[in-house]
Amino acid sequence: MTSVDDGKVVSVRKEWSPGRTLPPDFFxxxxxxxxxxxxxxxSHCPVHKINHPxxxxxxxxxxxxxxxxxxxxxxxSKQLAASPDWFQEQLKDASPILVHHMLNADPPDHTRLRKLVSKAFTARRMERMRPAIQQITDDLIDAFPESGEVDLMTFAFDLPMNVISEFLAIPPADRGKVKSDVVLLSNAPYPDEExxxxxxxxxxxxxxxxxxxxxDRRDDLGDDLVSVLIRAADEDEVYSEEELISNLVLLIIAGHKTTAHLIGNGMSALLARPDQLELLKADPSLVESAVEEFLRFESPVFRGTLRISTEDMELAGVKIPKQSFVHVLLGAANHDPAVFDNPGELDITRQPNRHLSFGHGPHFCAGAPLSRVEGSIVFPTLLRRLSGLRLAVAPSDLEWAFDNSTSRGxxxxxxxxxxLLPRE
Structure with missing residues (x-):
C-alpha cells in the first residue's frame, strides 16, 4: 500500500477514505x-476503526x-489480562520483564504500584536534581566542536539517559549496555520473529x-531512586521483586526515549520558526511555557499505551466490541481546534495549555516532573551556548522515525x- 517517490516512502493517506478502516501506516x-x-x-468521526495491531x-x-x-x-482496562490471548502470549514471550509494571495495571494494583514510584518523583527531589542535570547538559555540550554542524538527536538521547542513570546511580561503565538493551525494549512487541x-x-x-x-544496592542503600524504591518496598511489604524490576525498566524507558523526543521535537519546531526562537532567546523565563507548548505541538508520545475494552461499549456514538484495542491519540487531541486556538501554530506563550501529552487522571505520567525539569534546563542552555544556532537542513527534509512504540521523534x-560559548 506504499509507494516510493525519489527514494522516499510515500504515505498511504491518499489511498484512504473516511469510510475505510485506517491501515497500520496511520501509525x-x-x-x-x-x-x-x-x-x-x-473531522469525519473522532473514533475510527484501525488495523493495529x-x-x-x-x-x-x-x-x-x-x-x-x-x-x-x-x-x-490497562491490564494485560484484559487483552486477547494471542497478544498476551506475544508480549510475555518477547519481553516478560515488561508485564508487571504499573502501566499494565488497573486499580487497586495500579494505585499500589504508582504509590511506590511516586515516592521517588516528588517535586522536591526533582528540584534537588537541577544542579546535576545542568552539569550533565553542559558536560555534553562541552564535547561539541567549537563551531560547525552536529546532530542534536545524539545529544537529545544521551542527556536523558545520563540523567536517569544518575538518578538510578547506574555506574557509568554499565550505562552503554543498559541503553542499547532498553532501546530494544521500548518498541516491544515487534511484528517480526527476528x-x-x-x-x-x-x-x-x-x-x-x-x-x-x-x-548490590540493598547492601549499601543511598539516596538514589533504586534505594528509594527498595526502602518503600520493604516498608510496605506489598511489592514483589518482579514488580520492582519491571517498574525500574519502565522508568528507564520513559525517562529516556520520551524526553529525547521532547528535546528533538521541541528544538526542531523552534528552529523552524524564527519569531518563536528569538522570543525565547530574548526571554528565557518563558521556558516553562515553551516546554508545555513543545509537548502539545509535537507530542513525544503520540498515542496512549495499552487500553482494552472490557465490555461492549460506545465512544462518540461508535460501537466498540469487548476486548478491542482503543488507541487514544494524544497528538491528535492536542491539535483539536475545539480546545486550542490555531492548533497548527507554535505559540510558546500559549495560555491556557491543557495538553494531554502526559495523559490524564490516574495514569498521568509519574515521570512528568523530571521531564519538565530537564526541558526547562536544556532549551535555554542550548540557545545560550550555541551562538547562531540554526537548522542545517530545510524543515521539510527532517526525517521522522515511526516504529512500534507509542513515541514519535x-x-x-x-x-x-x-x-560554542562557555558554560555559566
Missing part, C-alpha cells in the same frame, strides 16, 4: 503531514473531549542486570552554529 508511515491525517479523521479489533480516538473521557473510563528474538535476549539481560543492581536533527 508507522503517516507521511510528512501527520496532523493533516489526524485532522481528517477527527494488524488483524485485531482496534479503534483510534482523535478528539480531545473523547480522549479526556477515555482516560477515566473504567470500561477501558526482532522479537533480539528483544527477548535484551529483556533477559536487563532483568539479570537489575537483579544484581538491586542486590526525529531520526536526526542536523544543526549548525557559529561558536
Amino acid at each position: 508507522n508511515n503517516p507521511g510528512d503531514d501527520v496532523h493533516g491525517w489526524d485532522n481528517e479523521v477527527r 494488524p488483524g485485531a479489533e482496534a479503534y483510534v480516538v482523535a478528539d480531545y473531549e473523547t480522549a479526556l473521557s477515555a482516560f477515566g473510563d473504567p470500561r477501558l 526482532r522479537n528474538r533480539l528483544l527477548k535476549a535484551a529483556s533477559d539481560k536487563v532483568e539479570q542486570y537489575l537483579v544484581g543492581l538491586l542486590a 526525529l531520526r536526526s536533527l542536523p544543526v549548525r552554529y557559529d561558536a
Whole structure:
C-alpha cells in the first residue's frame, strides 16, 4: 500500500477514505503531514476503526473531549489480562520483564504500584536534581566542536539517559549496555520473529542486570531512586521483586526515549520558526511555557499505551466490541481546534495549555516532573551556548522515525552554529 517517490516512502493517506478502516501506516508511515491525517479523521468521526495491531479489533480516538473521557473510563482496562490471548502470549514471550509494571495495571494494583514510584518523583527531589542535570547538559555540550554542524538527536538521547542513570546511580561503565538493551525494549512487541528474538535476549539481560543492581544496592542503600524504591518496598511489604524490576525498566524507558523526543521535537519546531526562537532567546523565563507548548505541538508520545475494552461499549456514538484495542491519540487531541486556538501554530506563550501529552487522571505520567525539569534546563542552555544556532537542513527534509512504540521523534536533527560559548 506504499509507494516510493525519489527514494522516499510515500504515505498511504491518499489511498484512504473516511469510510475505510485506517491501515497500520496511520501509525508507522503517516507521511510528512501527520496532523493533516489526524485532522481528517477527527473531522469525519473522532473514533475510527484501525488495523493495529494488524488483524485485531482496534479503534483510534482523535478528539480531545473523547480522549479526556477515555482516560477515566473504567470500561477501558490497562491490564494485560484484559487483552486477547494471542497478544498476551506475544508480549510475555518477547519481553516478560515488561508485564508487571504499573502501566499494565488497573486499580487497586495500579494505585499500589504508582504509590511506590511516586515516592521517588516528588517535586522536591526533582528540584534537588537541577544542579546535576545542568552539569550533565553542559558536560555534553562541552564535547561539541567549537563551531560547525552536529546532530542534536545524539545529544537529545544521551542527556536523558545520563540523567536517569544518575538518578538510578547506574555506574557509568554499565550505562552503554543498559541503553542499547532498553532501546530494544521500548518498541516491544515487534511484528517480526527476528526482532522479537533480539528483544527477548535484551529483556533477559536487563532483568539479570537489575537483579544484581538491586542486590548490590540493598547492601549499601543511598539516596538514589533504586534505594528509594527498595526502602518503600520493604516498608510496605506489598511489592514483589518482579514488580520492582519491571517498574525500574519502565522508568528507564520513559525517562529516556520520551524526553529525547521532547528535546528533538521541541528544538526542531523552534528552529523552524524564527519569531518563536528569538522570543525565547530574548526571554528565557518563558521556558516553562515553551516546554508545555513543545509537548502539545509535537507530542513525544503520540498515542496512549495499552487500553482494552472490557465490555461492549460506545465512544462518540461508535460501537466498540469487548476486548478491542482503543488507541487514544494524544497528538491528535492536542491539535483539536475545539480546545486550542490555531492548533497548527507554535505559540510558546500559549495560555491556557491543557495538553494531554502526559495523559490524564490516574495514569498521568509519574515521570512528568523530571521531564519538565530537564526541558526547562536544556532549551535555554542550548540557545545560550550555541551562538547562531540554526537548522542545517530545510524543515521539510527532517526525517521522522515511526516504529512500534507509542513515541514519535526525529531520526536526526542536523544543526549548525557559529561558536560554542562557555558554560555559566
